[in-house]
Amino acid sequence: MSVSVDNFLKNVYLLNQETGSPVTSSHLAGRLEISVAAVTDMARKLGAQGLLDYRPYKALTLMPAGKEVALKIVRKHRLWELFLYEVLKMDLMSVHEEAEKLEHHTSDDLMEHINRFLGHPDFDPHGDPIPGIGGRIPSEKGVVLLREIGEEEACIVAKLRYRNAETSEMYDRFGLKKGIRLKVVRMFPFDGSIEVEFPGGREVVLSEKLAQNIFCIKQ
Amino acid sequence: MSVSVDNFLKNVYLLNQETGSPVTSSHLAGRLEISVAAVTDMARKLGAQGLLDYRPYKALTLMPAGKEVALKIVRKHRLWELFLYEVLKMDLMSVHEEAEKLEHHTSDDLMEHINRFLGHPDFDPHGDPIPGIGGRIPSEKGVVLLREIGEEEACIVAKLRYRNAETSEMYDRFGLKKGIRLKVVRMFPFDGSIEVEFPGGREVVLSEKLAQNIFCIKQ
DNA sequence: TTTTTAGTTTAAGGTTGCTTAAAATCGCTT
DNA sequence: AAGCGATTTTAAGCAACCTTAAACTAAAAA
Numbered sequence: 001m002s003v004s005v006d007n008f009l010k011n012v013y014l015l016n017q018e019t020g021s022p023v024t025s026s027h028l029a030g031r032l033e034i035s036v037a038a039v040t041d042m043a044r045k046l047g048a049q050g051l052l053d054y055r056p057y058k059a060l061t062l063m064p065a066g067k068e069v070a071l072k073i074v075r076k077h078r079l080w081e082l083f084l085y086e087v088l089k090m091d092l093m094s095v096h097e098e099a100e101k102l103e104h105h106t107s108d109d110l111m112e113h114i115n116r117f118l119g120h121p122d123f124d125p126h127g128d129p130i131p132g133i134g135g136r137i138p139s140e141k142g143v144v145l146l147r148e149i150g151e152e153e154a155c156i157v158a159k160l161r162y163r164n165a166e167t168s169e170m171y172d173r174f175g176l177k178k179g180i181r182l183k184v185v186r187m188f189p190f191d192g193s194i195e196v197e198f199p200g201g202r203e204v205v206l207s208e209k210l211a212q213n214i215f216c217i218k219q
Numbered sequence: 220m221s222v223s224v225d226n227f228l229k230n231v232y233l234l235n236q237e238t239g240s241p242v243t244s245s246h247l248a249g250r251l252e253i254s255v256a257a258v259t260d261m262a263r264k265l266g267a268q269g270l271l272d273y274r275p276y277k278a279l280t281l282m283p284a285g286k287e288v289a290l291k292i293v294r295k296h297r298l299w300e301l302f303l304y305e306v307l308k309m310d311l312m313s314v315h316e317e318a319e320k321l322e323h324h325t326s327d328d329l330m331e332h333i334n335r336f337l338g339h340p341d342f343d344p345h346g347d348p349i350p351g352i353g354g355r356i357p358s359e360k361g362v363v364l365l366r367e368i369g370e371e372e373a374c375i376v377a378k379l380r381y382r383n384a385e386t387s388e389m390y391d392r393f394g395l396k397k398g399i400r401l402k403v404v405r406m407f408p409f410d411g412s413i414e415v416e417f418p419g420g421r422e423v424v425l426s427e428k429l430a431q432n433i434f435c436i437k438q
Numbered sequence: 439t440t441t442t443t444a445g446t447t448t449a450a451g452g453t454t455g456c457t458t459a460a461a462a463t464c465g466c467t468t
Numbered sequence: 469a470a471g472c473g474a475t476t477t478t479a480a481g482c483a484a485c486c487t488t489a490a491a492c493t494a495a496a497a498a
Contacts, residue, residue, distance in 0.1 A: 004485065026445065038486055040447055057446060057493065082405050088308075088332040101324040113307040221457065244476065258457055259477055274466065276476060 003104045006073050007032065008042050009051060012060055013070035022059030071131040076103040076111055078124035083114050087127040092125060093168040127159025127178050127215065146194060146214040147187070154183045155216035167213060174204055182216065222323045225292050226251065227261050228270060231279050232289035241278030290350040295330055297343035302333050304344040310324040311344060312387040346378025346397050346434065365413060365433040366406070373402045374435035382432060393423055401435065
């Protein structure tokens with residue numbers, strides 16, 4: 001499997017997970033930062049290999065073999081992220097970019113050494129589940145979007161979705177971290193923004209766009 | 220820098236180090252397992268970029284900028300090898316192949332995190348020196364080829380040069396390891412083979428070809 | 439139903455890094 | 469000094485992955 005193929009399949013998987021909607025060529029092209037034509041090309045090729053269900057003008061769906069490849073790469077990505085963060089003490093902001101490269105050049109054997117070293121973890125430092133070798137995904141019971149928490153209710157941040165360097169920077173700026181306790185003060189239906197209270201009493205308004213990447217567990 | 224460019228420069232450097240003789244296109248082609256024509260192509264390209272001193276029909280020499288690239292890759296390779304061996308407890312036989320891939324996809328920042336984690340080491344698990352960031356190479360004072368040791372003299376193995384999976388397997392088979400004590404029993408000028416005694420009295424004859432990869436320190 | 443338009447596919451072409459095969463050059467031997 | 473064998477370069481071409489631009493489709497709007 002080449003890097004391009006791996007990345008293609010991985011992003012079909014992730015895009016579908018994150019949006020919950022069918023993956024179109026243009027979505028994927030945007031995410032991979034390549035032309036739509038290049039997506040069509042690759043999709044047809046992977047279709048022929050039985051990795052992708054490709055039918056002209058239809059949404060892209062992973063076939064079982066393709067999903068297996070995707071999950072393996074996601075596993076490697078998330079294990080690397082945790083390793084870089086926990087063991088090498090790298091900045092949470094850099095681990096994504098590093099893992100993005102390493103994931104494609106890591107043998108299964110090396111990955112299992114890292115897995116063992118980490119003690120077979122279930123979640124990466126952003127709170128995302130690490131798929132198992134068999135493809136099983138650790139459950140995130142009770143984890144919901146911040147917007148699902150009612151006003152005046154408290155919650156524990158369980159997952160801060162990585163979008164790009166900017167989101168990470170904003171998390172940092174606000175002091176948002178996995179495990180932190182937040183109280184939802186007010187929701188503003190007008191623009192979907194949410195006011196929360198940090199431990200210590202500091203109150204902050206989070207934009208809808210940012211809040212959509214914040215997951216937590218009701219308390 | 221692409222992987223191919225990195226590998227090209229690295230192997231010009233290593234080939235020159237190991238043989239001590241000028242690096243020809245065919246030598247390099249053999250080592251990189253690509254055609255001689257491909258070497259010429261790349262050499263001309265790197266010449267134009269000021270990385271390599273390329274003149275038709277002449278031996279290949281690194282220019283300062285190219286040597287810098289080469290040393291950086293060698294540094295990354297050897298740091299990774301040590302890390303995989305010491306921290307992740309991987310097999311000495313596999314670390315080379317893994318490092319061969321990782322070295323090209325590791326940022327300077329990540330590398331320094333690993334360097335720090337390892338305590339700024341000077342030698343990799345095969346005993347090869349790890350170039351510093353400035354390109355300084357830790358000295359290997361007193362390290363000589365096994366054949367330089369006189370008969371009836373003892374020495375400590377300092378370095379077992381990695382050639383391929385087979386050499387590693389042979390080291391294993393014989394029980395050759397960095398730090399082990401050997402006594403040279405006899406040298407056979409006929410075929411260059413060397414008879415050595417292991418701790419415990421076991422005596423073994425090593426072929427010239429194998430012995431040429433064994434370095435040690437006189438005792 | 440027809441038209442519009444957003445989205446997708448096809449077509450033609452570029453770059454990188456490789457290949458094989460033919461031509462050129464080097465430098466040694468006689 | 470000329471020729472020969474070994475090495476290197478040039479030439480032509482291929483596969484992967486990408487591009488832009490033109491042609492096409494599908495599904496919503498008129």
